[in-house]
Amino acid sequence: xxxxxxxxxxxxxxxxxxxxxxxxxxxxxxxxxxxxxxxxxxxxxxxxxxxxxxxxxxxxxxxxxxxxxxxxxxxxxxxxxxxxxxxxxxxxxxxxxxxxxxxxxxxxxxxxxxxxxxxxxxxxxxxxxxxxxxxxxxxxxxxxxxxxxxxxxxxxxx
Amino acid sequence: xxxxxxxxxxxxxxxxxxxxxxxxxxxxxxxxxxxxxxxxxxxxxxxxxxxxxxxxxxxxxxxxxxxxxxxxxxxxxxxxxxxxxxxxxxxxxxxxxxxxxxxxxxxxxxxxxxxxxxxxxxxxxxxxxxxxxxxxxxxxxxxxxxxxxxxxxxxxxxxxxxxxxxxxxxxxxxxxxxxxxxxxxxxxxxxxxxxxxxxxxxxxxxxxxxxxxxxxxxxxxxxxxxxxxxxxxxxxxxxxxxxxxxxxxxxxxxxxxxxxxxxxxxxxxxxxxxxxxxxxxxxxxxxxxxxxxxxxxxxxxxxxxxxxxxxxxxxxxxxxxxxxxxxxxxxxxxxxxxxxxxxxxxxxxxxxxxxxxxx
Numbered sequence: 054x055x056x057x058x059x060x061x062x063x064x065x066x067x068x069x070x071x072x073x074x075x076x077x078x079x080x081x082x083x084x085x086x087x088x089x090x091x092x093x094x095x096x097x098x099x100x101x102x103x104x105x106x107x108x109x110x111x112x113x114x115x116x117x118x119x120x121x122x123x124x125x126x127x128x129x130x131x132x133x134x135x136x137x138x139x140x141x142x143x144x145x146x147x148x149x150x151x152x153x154x155x156x157x158x159x160x161x162x163x164x165x166x167x168x169x170x171x172x173x174x175x176x177x178x179x180x181x182x183x184x185x186x187x188x189x190x191x192x193x194x195x196x197x198x199x200x201x202x203x204x205x206x207x208x209x210x211x
Numbered sequence: 212x213x214x215x216x217x218x219x220x221x222x223x224x225x226x227x228x229x230x231x232x233x234x235x236x237x238x239x240x241x242x243x244x245x246x247x248x249x250x251x252x253x254x255x256x257x258x259x260x261x262x263x264x265x266x267x268x269x270x271x272x273x274x275x276x277x278x279x280x281x282x283x284x285x286x287x288x289x290x291x292x293x294x295x296x297x298x299x300x301x302x303x304x305x306x307x308x309x310x311x312x313x314x315x316x317x318x319x320x321x322x323x324x325x326x327x328x329x330x331x332x333x334x335x336x337x338x339x340x341x342x343x344x345x346x347x348x349x350x351x352x353x354x355x356x357x358x359x360x361x362x363x364x365x366x367x368x369x370x371x372x373x374x375x376x377x378x379x380x381x382x383x384x385x386x387x388x389x390x391x392x393x394x395x396x397x398x399x400x401x402x403x404x405x406x407x408x409x410x411x412x413x414x415x416x417x418x419x420x421x422x423x424x425x426x427x428x429x430x431x432x433x434x435x436x437x438x439x440x441x442x443x444x445x446x447x448x449x450x451x452x453x454x455x456x457x458x459x460x461x462x463x464x465x466x467x468x469x470x471x472x473x474x475x476x477x478x479x480x481x482x483x484x485x486x487x488x489x490x491x492x493x494x495x496x497x498x499x500x501x502x503x504x505x506x507x508x509x510x511x512x513x514x515x516x517x518x519x520x521x522x523x524x525x526x527x528x529x530x531x532x533x534x535x536x537x538x539x540x541x542x543x544x545x546x547x548x549x550x551x552x553x554x555x556x557x558x559x560x561x562x563x564x565x566x567x568x569x570x
Contacts, residue, residue: 065228066223066230066253067228067229067230067566069251069252069253069254069441069566070252071274071277071278071280071359071566072228072229072274072275072277072278073274073277073278073358073359074565075228075229075277076228076277076278076321076358077357078228079228079340079516080340080343080344083337083340083341083527084337084340084341085340085341085344088471092296097223099222099223109252112251112252112253112254114250114251114253115222115251115252118222118223118230122223140551144270144271144274145254145255145256145259145264145271145274147254147259147363148254148256148258148259148372149255149258149267150253150254150255151254151255152352153445168274168359169277169357169358171357189221200477206247208472
């Protein structure tokens with residue numbers, strides 16, 4: 054584990070999941086599995102979030118909600134699809150109201166399989182998301198430095 | 212006179228992991244009217260009956276909800292067994308009872324944790340979820356799955372619980388009971404819990420009758436209605452009484468659910484004591500032809516399963532009335548005249564399971 058410059062904040066949204074993965078996401082954040090030791094924190098506000106954990110597939114009514122949440126998050130951002138329904142639509146793929154996985158609506162970076170996804174694999178997904186977020190932040194800083202004379206770098210270091 | 216404003220609640224809201232949208236018509240801090248809007252998790256699960264045969268449909272039905280997954284499977288297989296006139300072995304009945312009660316404990320502990328989190332008692336929330344992991348460990352030990360464990364089949368169950376595992380359940384039950392006594396003392400004795408919940412969201416017995424609320428919400432208002440008393444599974448051979456309270460407020464609902472956790476522990480002990488040896492399932496031949504309606508008690512209340520079949524592999528119609536759907540009118544009535552600060556608490560207090568409701 055290298056130097057972590059930032060502690061990414063998580064936003065959790067339940068797409069059209071059966072609750073199984075939601076409850077496991079919550080269990081992951083409580084002390085037995087304790088994902089917060091990795092430096093992440095759960096938040097309810099999309100404007101403050103860096104990582105979007107999304108469970109369940111996309112249907113006609115929640116597609117605009119998911120899109121709006123994604124748009125409200127500041128850049129850089131990482132999207133994690135938790136559970137098989139969020140990855141591909143899973144067992145509900147053939148339902149008339151399901152479009153498919155989350156990637157039909159917003160870009161997804163990390164896929165966590167399972168029905169319901171186990172806390173261990175969710176933690177694995179969060180670690181991957183954190184590293185990816187770090188990488189994207191560095192790229193973003195580099196871009197700011199070359200294009201706007203290092204304003205971004207100054208902001209981070211204080 | 213103050214101007215009326217509409218404040219949206221949800222679908223993404225910190226109080227609840229699930230999406231429900233309620234339009235709150237407010238006058239200053241008071242809620243005048245609450246208009247729920249559901250459909251964010253509608254998948255069209257019942258429509259899959261056309262595409263999956265009646266055996267496969269069981270696995271779809273179990274994924275109606277990840278919290279009360281066992282109960283949904285149980286209701287569906289009971290309905291199909293009723294159509295096909297199958298009598299399952301006694302051991303299978305008792306095993307279903309044990310799993311149903313462990314699932315009820317896990318659901319109630321989950322709710323108690325969310326409720327504690329709702330009024331800002333973070334450490335109590337963490338403590339309850341720590342205890343809940345012990346319950347989940349038992350489910351994993353006996354079935355292999357933490358939340359969704361397909362152990363039912365039409366004609367019985369597919370897994371047995373051996374003697375050593377029965378012993379493990381009993382040991383864990385004692386340790387859970389000990390931990391829960393401490394939690395009960397905190398919930399019932401802490402003044403900050405009482406100041407947030409006592410006298411809030413009161414529903415009288417008459418209102419419950421009128422609105423048709425079910426489960427712990429009805430029992431907290433003094434209606435002694437528990438579908439387990441119908442005697443399905445092994446409940447007919449087990450001695451228990453529905454738990455009720457008379458006050459009908461949020462505090463009473465916490466009280467009822469806390470005592471139901473202890474009741475579940477008691478039922479599991481009785482079931483392990485009385486379970487007979489024998490077969491796990493009977494052979495079922497042919498396809499169902501006819502219709503059946505089954506009522507069972509889910510952690511959240513009475514759930515109804517209706518199956519209509521035509522003698523082919525595919526059933527015509529599967530229909531499910533879930534307890535949260537029955538409790539939503541009660542929630543809207545409760546919200547009228549409430550303070551805005553109490554809205555989150557009242558929404559949590561009916562133990563909403565939106566993915567059951569919308570399927």
